Amino acid sequence: xxxxxxxxxxxxxxxxxxxxxxxxxxxxxxxxxxxxxxxxxxxxxxxxxxxxxxxxxxxxxxxxxxxxxxxxxxxxxxxxxxxxxxxxxxxxxxxxxxxxxxxxxxxxxxxxxxxxxxxxxxxxxxxxxxxxxxxxxxxxxxxxxxxxxxxxxxxxxxxxxxxxxxxxxxxxxxxxxxxxxxxxxxxxxxxxxxxxxxxxxxxxxxxxxxxxxxxxxxxxxxxxxxxxxxxxxxxxxxxxxxxxxxxxxxxxxxxxxxxxxxxxxxxxxxxxxxxxxxxxxxxxxxxxxxxxxxxxxxxxxxxxxxxxxxxxxxxxxxxxxxxxxxxxxxxxxxxxxxxxxxxxxxxxxxxxxxxxxxxxxxxxxxxxxxxxx
Amino acid sequence: xxxxxxxxxxxxxxxxxxxxxxxxxxxxxxxxxxxxxxxxxxxxxxxxxxxxxxxxxxxxxxxxxxxxxxxxxxxxxxxxxxxxxxxxxxxxxxxxxxxxxxxxxxxxxxxxxxxxxxxxxxxxxxxxxxxxxxxxxxxxxxxxxxxxxxxxxxxxxxxxxxxxxxxxxxxxxxxxxxxxxxxxxxxxxxxxxxxxxxxxxxxxxxxxxxxxxxxxxxxxxxxxxxxxxxxxxxxxxxxxxxxxxxxxxxxxxxxxxxxxxxxxxxxxxxxxxxxxxxxxxxxxxxxxxxxxxxxxxxxxxxx
Numbered sequence: 001x002x003x004x005x006x007x008x009x010x011x012x013x014x015x016x017x018x019x020x021x022x023x024x025x026x027x028x029x030x031x032x033x034x035x036x037x038x039x040x041x042x043x044x045x046x047x048x049x050x051x052x053x054x055x056x057x058x059x060x061x062x063x064x065x066x067x068x069x070x071x072x073x074x075x076x077x078x079x080x081x082x083x084x085x086x087x088x089x090x091x092x093x094x095x096x097x098x099x100x101x102x103x104x105x106x107x108x109x110x111x112x113x114x115x116x117x118x119x120x121x122x123x124x125x126x127x128x129x130x131x132x133x134x135x136x137x138x139x140x141x142x143x144x145x146x147x148x149x150x151x152x153x154x155x156x157x158x159x160x161x162x163x164x165x166x167x168x169x170x171x172x173x174x175x176x177x178x179x180x181x182x183x184x185x186x187x188x189x190x191x192x193x194x195x196x197x198x199x200x201x202x203x204x205x206x207x208x209x210x211x212x213x214x215x216x217x218x219x220x221x222x223x224x225x226x227x228x229x230x231x232x233x234x235x236x237x238x239x240x241x242x243x244x245x246x247x248x249x250x251x252x253x254x255x256x257x258x259x260x261x262x263x264x265x266x267x268x269x270x271x272x273x274x275x276x277x278x279x280x281x282x283x284x285x286x287x288x289x290x291x292x293x294x295x296x297x298x299x300x301x302x303x304x305x306x307x308x309x310x311x312x313x314x315x316x317x318x319x320x321x322x323x324x325x326x327x328x329x330x331x332x333x334x335x336x337x338x339x340x341x342x343x344x345x346x347x348x349x350x351x352x353x354x355x356x357x358x359x360x361x362x363x364x365x366x367x368x369x370x371x372x373x
Numbered sequence: 374x375x376x377x378x379x380x381x382x383x384x385x386x387x388x389x390x391x392x393x394x395x396x397x398x399x400x401x402x403x404x405x406x407x408x409x410x411x412x413x414x415x416x417x418x419x420x421x422x423x424x425x426x427x428x429x430x431x432x433x434x435x436x437x438x439x440x441x442x443x444x445x446x447x448x449x450x451x452x453x454x455x456x457x458x459x460x461x462x463x464x465x466x467x468x469x470x471x472x473x474x475x476x477x478x479x480x481x482x483x484x485x486x487x488x489x490x491x492x493x494x495x496x497x498x499x500x501x502x503x504x505x506x507x508x509x510x511x512x513x514x515x516x517x518x519x520x521x522x523x524x525x526x527x528x529x530x531x532x533x534x535x536x537x538x539x540x541x542x543x544x545x546x547x548x549x550x551x552x553x554x555x556x557x558x559x560x561x562x563x564x565x566x567x568x569x570x571x572x573x574x575x576x577x578x579x580x581x582x583x584x585x586x587x588x589x590x591x592x593x594x595x596x597x598x599x600x601x602x603x604x605x606x607x608x609x610x611x612x613x614x615x616x617x618x619x620x621x622x623x624x625x626x627x628x629x630x631x632x633x634x635x636x637x638x639x640x641x642x643x644x645x646x647x648x649x650x651x652x653x654x655x656x657x658x659x660x661x662x663x664x665x666x667x668x669x670x671x672x673x674x675x676x
Contacts, residue, residue, distance in 0.1 A: 058475075058478070062478060110462055112409075112462070112466070163650075163653070163654050163657070166658070167654050167657035167658040168657045169603075169653045169654055169657040170603060172462055173596075173599060173600045173603055173653065174600075174650060174653060176409075176596050176599075176600075177596065177597070177600055177646050177649055177650050177653075178646075178650070179593075180592075180593045180596075180642075180643070180646045181643045181646050181647060181650075184639045184640065184642040184643035184646075185639070185640075185643065187639035187642070188637050188639035188640050191637065191638075191639060192637055306466060306469075306470070309463070309466060310463065310466060310467065310470070313460065313463045345478060346477045346478045346480075346481045347477070348473055348474050348476075348477025348478060348588070349474055349477070349478050350474070351470045351471070351473045351474030351477065352470075352471060352474030352475060352478070353474075354470055354474075355467045355468075355470040355471035355474060356471075358463065358467045358470075359453070359467055359471075362453050362457065362459035362460070362463065362464050362467065363453065363457050363459070364457070365453075365457050365458045365459040365460065366456070366457050366458040369458055
């Protein structure tokens with residue numbers, strides 16, 4: 001018996017259909033492939049361009065040329081003598097307040113109180129700085145001010161987290177409310193006990209004595225605070241990514257039940273993450289005060305605390321990325337002056353720019369989630 | 374008119390600017406979306422109402438302008454959080470920044486414009502009730518809108534199909550689709566309506582209680598509205614009480630000022646926020662009702 005071979009692929013012996021060839025040219029299909037593989041990157045670029053177009057339209061609607069406004073934003077921040085230094089100086093409080101968001105976020109806590117913690121840091125530093133005056137050597141004053149600022153910030157973050165662990169009150173809301181209380185305390189101090197009697201015009205606190213001010217670096221506008229802030233960013237990175245504490249925080253933030261079963265002290269971790277965060281923001285307030293402002297003035301923080309929250313989110317709560325986002329926002333906040341001077345537009349137009357920069361990735365949240373799934 | 378009466382009249386008028394946004398936030402949160410942008414929606418509403426009032430000469434039409442302005446910002450928040458799955462708190466703060474910028478840029482022209490604010494309307498009969506009458510029933514239109522909204526929301530939430538769908542969405546969005554409505558639709562509507570109410574609350578500030586426009590005039594009232602909803606554990610009546618308490622704390626401050634009582638103004642400014650904080654702690658301690666499930670998931674999921 002001869003075996004007839006049966007083609008398993010085509011048992012009925014239909015005439016062969018030639019394999020379907022891609023009708024598009026290999027270049028087009030290659031482009032498609034690249035687009036598919038890097039879809040998220042292109043979407044990101046696309047949404048950023050779209051958000052800048054929206055900003056341009058708003059500027060245009062107010063009767064200014066969008067291109068010249070963008071030119072001024074770039075020119076006044078990048079190519080203006082000394083403005084890079086100004087950006088760096090403002091990055092100090094923004095980045096430290098952003099770390100105050102990033103550290104608790106690791107443990108799953110939401111700290112919207114960077115603003116208040118910055119203010120309390122400045123108040124603590126001012127209290128010590130004004131009390132000590134020129135009576136002790138500068139470096140000792142700096143240390144004392146840093147301690148006072150850090151503790152004040154930690155206390156201000158500590159109250160909401162204690163409320164959370166003791167009663168379950170949402171820290172997202174309590175930290176937010178604490179900002180307004182801090183601001184009112186500062187205004188009280190500026191208008192009454194610490195008021196500078198010799199200044200006319202806008203009320204402000206007495207200035208910090210010359211020796212208590214942070215020294216400038218190599219004759220530039222930058223001061224010692226910049227170095228300290230950079231060191232703190234690195235230290236925070238180490239704490240979060242390399243230390244046992246940082247790992248424990250991540251476990252608590254990821255799955256509290258698992259953390260409980262692993263025997264981790266959850267309340268203590270939650271509280272410590274917030275205290276460290278608050279201390280960082282408090283130091284930010286202190287460095288901003290002792291290095292740059294040297295007087296308490298109303299609006300000293302200029303919504304830096306809230307900008308910091310957005311910076312931390314944009315940087316995915318990762319210290320280095322957060323630093324980059326903080327620098328970007330600092331530059332945008334600074335460009336407000338240039339826009340006001342050159343176009344007579346209200347300086348708060350930069351708030352729109354800032355919001356649009358964050359809306360772009362918010363818009364892509366769904367795509368990002370699909371990507372990481 | 375003695376100081377206490379004065380304080381309470383101002384407390385009801387100012388409290389209305391918290392009551393209406395807080396009811397809006399309640400609607401939004403019950404559907405499972407927290408809107409920190411309430412502050413921004415109020416700001417937009419305040420300017421929208423003011424601008425329309427300047428243009429038409431009627432503060433009543435202005436209210437509609439405020440409502441629309443608030444709703445536009447609310448719609449953006451709803452789109453980002455519901456359809457784009459954006460982080461709710463971050464999106465809320467961004468909405469606030471956007472509103473700060475937009476009202477700052479568009480509002481410069483209105484700072485010096487004068488308007489005729491909402492007139493005081495006395496309810497015949499009721500306003501004659503001794504003591505309580507003038508406090509509750511000799512107020513501007515929006516105060517009465519506030520009373521009405523509390524009753525309306527209580528009715529809708531607990532006596533209607535819409536309310537049931539809304540609450541179900543907040544607890545478990547998947548279940549609602551069985552009723553033939555996509556939960557996303559309910560959430561978008563709830564957030565937008567909530568923002569619309571926030572806009573009306575802003576209008577109460579700019580064309581009602583205060584009667585002017587200035588930059589950042591809501592100064593945190595929207596955030597307080599969010600807090601009020603939390604410590605009221607999502608119950609409309611408690612929301613109302615909490616909001617009026619805040620209003621009274623606010624107005625006590627200005628009454629004490631005008632009567633020359635020597636307490637520093639800024640320490641008094643902190644009082645309403647402290648009252649809210651303490652109330653939050655007390656209520657949480659007593660174990661208020663649990664948050665809608667979808668909401669607590671959103672609040673604790675930090676990404």
